[in-house]
Amino acid sequence: MSNIQQINRRDFVKLFGLASSGIILGCTISSDKKEFVPQTDGKFTPNLFVQIQEDGNIILLASRSEMGQGIRTSLASAIADELEADWKYITVQQATGNAKYGNQNTDGSRSVRTLLEPMRKMGATAKAMLITAAAKKWNVEESVCKAENHFIINKNTSDTFFFGDLVVEASKVAMPAEETIKLKKVEDFKFIGKTLKSIDLKDFTHGTATYGIDVRIPNMKFAAIARCPVTFGTVKSFDSSDAEKTAGVEQVIALDRIVPPTGQFFGALGGVAVVANNTWSAFKGKLNLNIEWNYGDNHSFDTDKFKETLTARLQENGKVVPGSRGNVSAAFSNSEKIIEATYHVPFLVHAPMEVPNATAWFKGDKIEVWAPLQDPQTARAEIAHFFEIPLENVTVNVTFLGGGFGRKSKSDFVVEAVALSKKINAPVQVVWTREDDIKHSFYHATSAQYLKASFDKKGNVSGWLQRVGLPSITSSFKPISDYASGLELNQGFTNNPYDLDNFRLENVKAEAHVRIGWMRSVVHIHSGFGNNSFVDEMAFAAKKDPVQFHLDLIGKDRVTVGRSNHSFNSKRMKDVLKNTAKNAGWGKSLPENHGLGVAIHYSFYSYVATIVEVSVKDKKVKIENIWTTIDCGLVLNKDNVKNQLEGAAIFGMSLALFGKISAKDGAVEQHNFFDYQMTRMKDAPKIHIDIMDKMHEPPTGVGEPGVPVMAPAICNAIFNATGKRVRSLPLVDFGMV
Amino acid sequence: MISLSINGKSYSIETQEDMPLLWAIRDIIGLTGTKFGCGVAQCGACSILIDGTLTKSCSMPVSYGIGKQIFTIEGSSSNLEFLRKAWNDGNVPQCGYCQSGQLIAATSLLDKIEIPTDEDIDKAMSDNICRCGTYTRIRKAIHEAVELKNDAI
Incomplete structure (x- = not known):
């Protein structure tokens, strides 16, 4: 069962860097087990946030990854509907990978079917608190008040309060018990069941949406990795002299295969990484490598x-x-x-239009990554495990995904980037070529x-x-x-x-x-x-x-x-x-x-x-x-x-x-x-x-x-x-x- | 030092001349709206206009762009704005990644043909892959952009 709780605002600000004042609601549901294939059972664990600001703007947190399925818009609209919000005040912020948001694994066509009700409850709870705040201000019964299009209306007097003007008062209101939360009837839906255009359309049509491959960190390096043509083959020896002579190439580094432990994680294939000051030089340097491989057990696969x-x-x-x-x-x-x-x-x-890629920064006691990930929590747990850093010191930022289709559920490309960042002691973006994507997938x-x-x-x-x-x-x-x-x-x-x-x-x-x-x-x-x-x-x-x-x-x-x-x-x-x-x-x-x-x-x-x-x-x-x-x-x-x-x-x-x-x-x-x-x-x-x-x-x-x-x-x-x-x-x- | 003119703005960069324009634009200049999809002129994600000609920037060297007018998704033109409006009206994108290239290819089409037919669209837009499969919406939006343009006159 869901359990709605008030989140300490300062914690929230710390987490998401939101500076303006407002009320924040969190909705948590007990943690779900990691699932690696679509489940027949819909036991779910959402944890979503809403922040209403004094200017009336509402920031909603998307816990699931956007890969073209419109989830940022869909989940936000479910909250906004119950909240009786005006859509023009809504913005969506992407959650980092963290178990406190519940299951974030974006696959199995499950986001709406498992999150719709908790999202609606979150909106309805926020609305109830705004009504309580308005009733207090007017000194009337709550039953006299209703919410409509970003205002609370006094049904007797037709007086109104703008949502933003209730923020201070609503922040003092106790969270209502979950059983008192009433959800709207289907007939009363304002957004649910209707059509809302993607909230990210402007970015998509102006080239301003940040996908994983668009992440830029000061002093970052770019890298490409040569992997064995045969799955799980290893590097026998390599000559990097031609690669090192390639303009823009800075280092050539061997990466061991990272073997996942029993029953979990994806590991990484290993190979030879070419680190450069731009993507093209890394690609070109990779082509200039001379590698002898041990093909291993799969060499005769036909x-x-x-x-x-x-x-x-x-x-x-x-x-x-x-x-x-x-x-x-x-x-x-x-x-x-x-x-x-x-x-x-x-x-x-899968061949998503955006190839697998990840930007990682190994900072000694902390690791931060930016990547197009369908399952950021697994990536986070995997990084913590392989690099022996406490989970809380691993930050996984989820970018837009240029298509996912299941490929970006597997975090091997992130593990590669972290391993390389650790070796070169600098932030690095590992970019797969399209050939890498076609030849080394799951x-x-x-x-x-x-x-x-x-x-x-x-x-x-x-x-x-x-x-x-x-x-x-x-x-x-x-x-x-x-x-x-x-x-x-x-x-x-x-x-x-x-x-x-x-x-x-x-x-x-x-x-x-x-x-x-x-x-x-x-x-x-x-x-x-x-x-x-x-x-x-x-x-x-x-x-x-x-x-x-x-x-x-x-x-x-x-x-x-x-x-x-x-x-x-x-x-x-x-x-x-x-x-x-x-x-x-x-x-x-x-x-x-x-x-x-x-x-x-x-x-x-x-x-x-x-x-x-x-x-x-x-x-x-x-x-x-x-x-x-x-x-x-x-x-x-x-x-x-x-x-x-x-x-x-x-x-x-x-x-x-x-x-x-x-x-x-x-x-x-x-x-x-x-x-x-x-x-x-x-x-x-x-x-x-x-x-x-x-x-x-x-x-x-x-x-x-x-x-x-x-x-x-x-x-x-x-x-x-x-x-x-x-x-x-x-x-x-x-x-x- | 190489000088490039992109969307009417001049950029001086230091880079090797054989670097594809795509990577010079993305990694050296920092305009990341133009996308990498295949690297071999097969998917159109990297489409830009060079002196008005539709070009796969992944397969043309920086040197080719010297002294020419380069136009990317970060730019603005009359046809591109009508297309943007139509893309918006038709809720075209899904993941959005290929749409920079789609919009540039569609801009090039409208720059050349005032009222394109379905056949014109097939011919002009088939170099651009959309893995999400938004083709029917793109087709409709191009027709819609023409209507918006005609209504505006």
Whole structure:
């Protein structure tokens, strides 16, 4: 339960350097455990601050990182709504990484769904205190007063107090008990459920937003690091003479690999760092290094061979996963018809537009860093651990993130910067080149999956077997596992939306030879692709309409209660599909060589259905239209949700059309955007987003749920247009782009 | 000593002549609005105008900018201001990182073509990657900027 407390103003000023007077409220909730993958349970720990100044300006603290998902605006608007604030007085300040703000890990599409209520309570508490202050000044009952647009109004006399004019009095008011705090009705919302533009728009359009790479500290150095092409390889020897002769280069320094301890942290790869007085010289000096490497255990890793290995393993039984039910073998032997298929997704990389980078200053007994981090507390704890500095002496400043997509949850690039700053005894900014980003990431896992289903005599689906092999995120943390974890399989594999009496999921061995991490939508990318591609194949085999087949397979209305406080409601799944089919004009006649494909997916507790229209000319696929409907419960910021879903469509297109990281002799083969391609303006289709009106349901995830449907919907549309079934991504491998 | 004119202001810097303009602008002069994305003229994050011509500053040396007028996102022009307004009206950016380059590329487009078609936009804007995927909003905002401009006349 949340516990609202008054923070000593001087402490607050000390923390954030705010000099003006005002009242400050803090809202703390008991600390949550660090989570490294999206959780099914929404136990959360927000700790947010509001400061109202005498001039009426309100500073709100954002505890979550801004990486394009609009969180600074969304969280602030929830407070402002309950506070009855005028938006023009609101500014947002970014919190440093510190456990007292609760869980700051910005991933898992969880910020709004876990923080909305505490934020609203914070606003409502501030409002209650302003009302108490006004009532005292007027010497009237509090019930006579109401808040409206930055004023407290005396309902009897119509007298008003500006919020800023109540600051002194409100500072003396005792914090009301939490149970007395009343939240607004949905019908009375002023900002929630409406559209507020990003509070950072002006900075974004003037080049004045400070990303990690824009941080400038007096006398700072710039550095680039050469890392072994093979994951976890080490430096055997190096010749730095050419690098040292490079104009602008000041030092060349070997960095050891920093191995993370059991079960936590990310460590750093190590390598050879080139320190210069500007970024370009560091990049150039790095190219002038001559390094001999010990490639280590992963030197023979070959993604083509690994794909063959995984595919071969799918022929044998895997470990049966809890959640399997009924008797699939019996269903298969009693069946009228059997279909089977095997699907592949390659390794992928996040490639945020802003490469990983961090500025660090090792000051002996203190460390300060500035970085684009999704999880600043882990970075802070990791720095304290590796450099043996008390946690309270480590300051982690969170900048804007030029995209995150999960890459910036991993703080390896910050650890590198601190290690280097310690060695050179100066502040230093480590900047990854794009090639570094593509070749040394924490990759989204590859997967192979085999699906087999049976139809009974009535044509109903009677059994479903799914074998999946994917290198686990847990392989990046000791003890290393060669199997996908339960947390990963619970992303769309154990909990697909279909009503299946006989269901068996089997987990197949898949070792990791690169660092595995999580990328936007995580394992849902695999489950969404396998499930939706296969259901489309089943519909074709059954000679049924794919939308109707999906609806039949989702089955009767039912509510499945899981471990989280969000239950799965099959009706909501069907409703988003019906709505999308209506919007797309499903069933309409299409131009020649055009096709429609459908996919549905339930992820991060949100329901998504997408229909894609493609045209195929001379074997080249063009995405013409995308219709997506989301049911994400209560919508905090409507246009922001729309923007996220539009972006997810493009992100999903990129991975379906182009996304592939391959390795030969242990080294990643791709380099930059010319061989790890992205969707561009010329490829961008018309995107039609619809949001279900569910303002009385709790909010669920938004940033990620739009991605998993894209690849299968595109491939199903290609099948509809051409009769050609794509079971292995990306399309560019088949000359289709 | 190299002299550069950026957004109408003159800067004298000491640096090697083969340093890409991007890094001279960001690290030596300190205008960080122009972004690094790929270093090989593939993403457009570093877009600037040199004597009015759209240029990937990561791939042109400082020496190329000598004696020319350089325009970056920190600058202001009539078309850029209409685009900024349209970007704002359309709530275009997500993370915002690529938007400096997008706005400069769009400025260059409007400088050349008064009323661009969708095809013109495809051609002019496809060098600029937005990983967040704001393309449909950028397209709409460019059309909107043209309307704002026409309304203002």
